[in-house]
Amino acid sequence: MQMDLGMRDEARAMLDEVRAMVRDEIMPLEAEYAAEIGKGDRWQFTDRQAEILEGLKAKAKSRGLWNFWLTEGEGGKGLSTVEYAYFAEEMGRTPMGAEVFNCNAPDTGNMEVFARYGTEAMKARWLAQLLGGEIRSAYLMTEPDVASSDATNIAMSCVRDGDAYVLNGEKWWATGAGDPRCAVYIVMVKTGGEDRPKHQRHSMIVVPADTPGIEKLRAMEVYGHDDAPHGHMHIRFTDVRVPAENLLLGEGRGFEIAQGRLGPGRIHHCMRAIGQAEAALELMCRRALEREAFGKPLAQLGANYDIIAECRMEIEQARLLCLKAAWMMDQGDARAAAPWIHQIKVVAPRVALKVVDEAAQVFGAQGISQDVPLAAMWTHLRTLRLADGPDAVHRRQVARAELRHYTQQKV
């Protein structure tokens, strides 16, 4: 079958608008937005911060530059996953980018869940507001006491009691749960015992963030950064009661939902990581040309030509792999696409981290300071080697798919 990795003209016109908005309107406000964090309560938006973010969102929405991630159904732009890859790359250039266009994690994954598996009542209450960018959401799977890269270990108890379920346990690294706008959680819980097959013991349940018994214990820090005002929260659930109808699809179907949720979410992270790599390479090249040492521009010193060339080549390889994974997803067979998503989930953060690190080196000391975005980029990209599954888990899946060609047995 012919593999088309390009885009339609109408998509290209929209992409040009997104690119212009990212460069001309969002990036110039980045530093001011970041400087507002910590003026007063770190977990609330200052008036100026809200004005910047909501102002940009309103502009994007009014221009129809909104919800590009929604490849199927109402409210999206009908983009293929391949086309969306180019958009996500542009948005990835700036930390605010994805949210301005309502394409941010973990909300897009959660919206997919509501759209695919939610009841009409959930769609009316949660999906509509998420699609409108009015509230935010979090996805709570990982737990402090179990190795959560193996999701069959998830232990939060969820017991039926009359017309409700009662939840007890702890979750951590709940991205976005510190955000004052975060109104709803999708929570992976254990509903079945040892008598059930391993992949039918878990369920997903929708929990309003203001339900009694929910306690935010602390914000987890990434190399000392709390990512306020969104955060990655450590949360305790004590006798949290939610109506039984909040359970998605039915008891024991959590893995089915997780598979549907994580595929697109993972590739979106990769697309944005490639955008960050491009942004870092651009910074590196500009700096290497304008700054001089030993009588020459930095670009001409030592191995800097080679470094720039290697970065360019690795970005191109990663982008092509990402586009192939996106194309596989567009063919509609999630199982066939999975090994490609696992590959790019390892490759994209690795390549982007390398480029960002080389860019910081070319910058000199300023490269790892607060004056340029490279340090923040590196920190964020490093987390991607863990979030949505550590590298080792993805490599294992790639190897299993590879070995399956040579054996009838399950490896």
Ligand SMILES: Cc1cc2nc3c(=O)[nH]c(=O)nc-3n(C[C@H](O)[C@H](O)[C@H](O)COP(=O)(O)OP(=O)(O)OC[C@H]3O[C@@H](n4cnc5c(N)ncnc54)[C@H](O)[C@@H]3O)c2cc1C
């Ligand atoms: C910034 C950030 C944001 C996050 N956001 C969220 C979120 O919003 N919601 C959420 O639920 N979680 C979130 N996470 C958590 C993340 O998904 C988990 O940390 C990840 O799945 C790994 O689980 P774990 O930390 O329990 O590591 P473990 O399961 O304890 O694994 C530790 C290590 O063991 C090794 N290992 C594991 N399996 C294998 C294997 N098969 N082969 C070889 N080695 C292996 C790997 O080296 C792995 O890194 C986030 C994490 C970070 C850092």
